Amino acid sequence: MIVTIDGVAASGKSSVSSGVARALGIPYVSSGLLYRAATLLGLEAGVDLHDAQALLALLDTHAPRLEPLAEGNRVWAGERELTDALHSSRVDAGVSVVAVLPELRAWVDAQLRTLPEPFVAEGRDMGTNVFPQAGAKFYLTASPRIRAERRARERPEDIPAIEAALIRRDAKDKVQSAPAPDATVIDTGPLTLEGVIGVILEGLGKGS
């Protein structure tokens, strides 16, 4: 079984997916971390983030791999753990450039499609492009202000700066971020994290 949870930036995809995965006793898969890993490696090597061939060469050398655990995904490049470095504002600002490159999308999709079921997959195009056959699909939204207020609890920048960056990233990610026609769209704005997880479990017939 595959459950997909897509949505806009900072809409709660990874927190919600982790909660749903733990309730189901299966892993979740954070596809955005692979785009973030490619971005981090590109920034560290000083390559042009528009240069797909240079990025693919780095991915070939460092071979980053996703460890999809229910409590939180980790990314490794050989013995080095990249996870903590993947959510900096620098990576946030560059990742949308990398994520529109067809060659990079093909690389991420190929990694994801090797993973053994069952799992919850979160990202932008899990329900549309990568796993169109998924048994259940959800799509999370919330206003930019609410998302910025939530994110401000974990970043040093102030709410207006985070909100502006989220609006910019939404625009850049728009092409690959449309909800699947058969996805249940959830406005998380008025809901707590536990509330969103509860709505999804209810939708899966696993509610309490």
Ligand SMILES: Nc1ncnc2c1ncn2[C@@H]1O[C@H](COP(=O)(O)OP(=O)(O)OP(=O)(O)O)[C@@H](O)[C@H]1O
């Ligand atoms: N319904 C909610 N109510 C309150 N806080 C929430 C809710 N959903 C998520 N959060 C909080 O919002 C922040 C962003 O959530 P999270 O990192 O899961 O989003 P994301 O969509 O995976 O982000 P990104 O697109 O940047 O990877 C976290 O601090 C999380 O705890």
Ligand SMILES: Nc1ccn([C@H]2C[C@H](O)[C@@H](COP(=O)(O)O)O2)c(=O)n1
């Ligand atoms: N399936 C996906 C997952 C992610 N992306 C892009 C869009 C984001 O800007 C970036 C990081 O994702 P996040 O950690 O914010 O979920 O990667 C995508 O295009 N497709």
